[in-house]
Amino acid sequence: xxxxxxxxxxxxxxxxxxxxxVLLGRWLCPVVWRPSPRARRISLRIDPVRGVVVxxxxxxxxxxxxxxxxxxxxxxxxxxxxxxAPALVLEDGAVVxxxxxxxxxxHEPDVLGxxxxxxxxxxxxxxxxxxxxxxxxxxxxxxxxxxxxxxxxHALVLGVAPRAIRLKDTxxxxxxxxxxxxLAFSWRLVMAPDWVMDYVVAHEMAHLREMNHSPRFWAQVAxxxxxxxxxxxxxxxxxxxxxxxxxx
Numbered sequence: 057x058x059x060x061x062x063x064x065x066x067x068x069x070x071x072x073x074x075x076x077x078v079l080l081g082r083w084l085c086p087v088v089w090r091p092s093p094r095a096r097r098i099s100l101r102i103d104p105v106r107g108v109v110v111x112x113x114x115x116x117x118x119x120x121x122x123x124x125x126x127x128x129x130x131x132x133x134x135x136x137x138x139x140x141a142p143a144l145v146l147e148d149g150a151v152v153x154x155x156x157x158x159x160x161x162x163h164e165p166d167v168l169g170x171x172x173x174x175x176x177x178x179x180x181x182x183x184x185x186x187x188x189x190x191x192x193x194x195x196x197x198x199x200x201x202x203x204x205x206x207x208x209x210h211a212l213v214l215g216v217a218p219r220a221i222r223l224k225d226t227x228x229x230x231x232x233x234x235x236x237x238x239l240a241f242s243w244r245l246v247m248a249p250d251w252v253m254d255y256v257v258a259h260e261m262a263h264l265r266e267m268n269h270s271p272r273f274w275a276q277v278a279x280x281x282x283x284x285x286x287x288x289x290x291x292x293x294x295x296x297x298x299x300x301x302x303x304x
Contacts, residue, residue, distance in 0.1 A: 075108045078123060080130040085137070087111055087126065089119060098125050102136045104296040105227055105303065107143060109133050141297030146191040152178065152301060154198060155250045163187055173198065192302055196223055199246035206257040207239070210280050216264040227299060230291060231256045233263035244298040248290070255287035 077084040086108040095114040098121055103110050111122040126133065144150060148163040154173070161178045171180045171194045180190050200223055211217050219237035231241045239260045245253045258280035266273035277284060 075106065078126060080127055080133070083130065083134060085109055085126060085130070085133055089113060089122065091115070098122055100125060100129060100133065102133075102140075104140055105299045107137060107140055107300070107303075109137070141300045143303040144301045146188045146302050148180075148184075148187065152195070153247050154178075154195075155202075155246070155248075155253070161187075161191055188302065195246055196243045199223055199241070199243040202246060202250075202253060203241050203257055206254050207261060210258050210261040211264075213280060214261060214265055214276065216261065218261070218264060230295070231260040233260045233267070235267065237264055239264075242298075244301065247298050247301060248294070251281075251283045252287045252290050255281040255283045256291075259284075 075086045075088045078087045079085075086106075088103065088106070088108050088110045090110050090112045092112050093115055095112050097114060098117060099112045101110050101112075102108075109126065111126065113119065113122055144152070146152070146161060148161060150161045151158050152161065153159070157176065159173070159176055159178045161180060162174075163180050163184060165181065165183060167179070167181045169181060171178070171182070171190045173179070173194070178191060178194060180187050180194070182190055200221075203223070204221060207218060207221055217237075218239045220239070222238065222240045223243040224240050225244070226240075226242050229242070230245060231239065233239050241256065241260070245256055259277055262273055262276035262280065265276050274284075281287075
């Protein structure tokens, strides 16, 4: 749902600002004001990564109209924000999932060498201030390893080879295949069940045979993974929570 209201003439903010709290009745709503020269009406949307309501304002539209729209849709905004998974800060004692297995982050500042994975643990070495950055780097590295293994297995079945495999931190796409055969995946798939990651990798690998979504393409996907519908549903329900990991 993206509620909207007619635009009225007034000055719009020059650029998007940091989130601020807007009082809606007795509830403080985190809001980001986003001016848009192309927008024709005020609109609201939920940003699941930052956990805020984004209010898009057309040119010369006063903020008070955005506040009025927020007041009208306060119940909607409250429900949608309340349904978001809490942000998970990567700190000592936090628990992240790798595949189907929970792993606790353990800070070991006196251990020499690079951070590493142990049984049920993500062990982070170095100074505490570097813990979030080192934890993210370790999770990305593990994602690359697991995705690469699955891509190699599916490549043998299909008789194809990607030009390159890249990891990204995308908000809306879990995987993609460029026309030149370069595959890209969200590193956050490492926190999804193994069969979900496997399906996403299979989907993009199948594009190396069929750069479309034709029946022939889906037949190639079916050769590689039986989890299409279940994976789609899992990502629809739980994917937004993966986007909240590592957020302050």
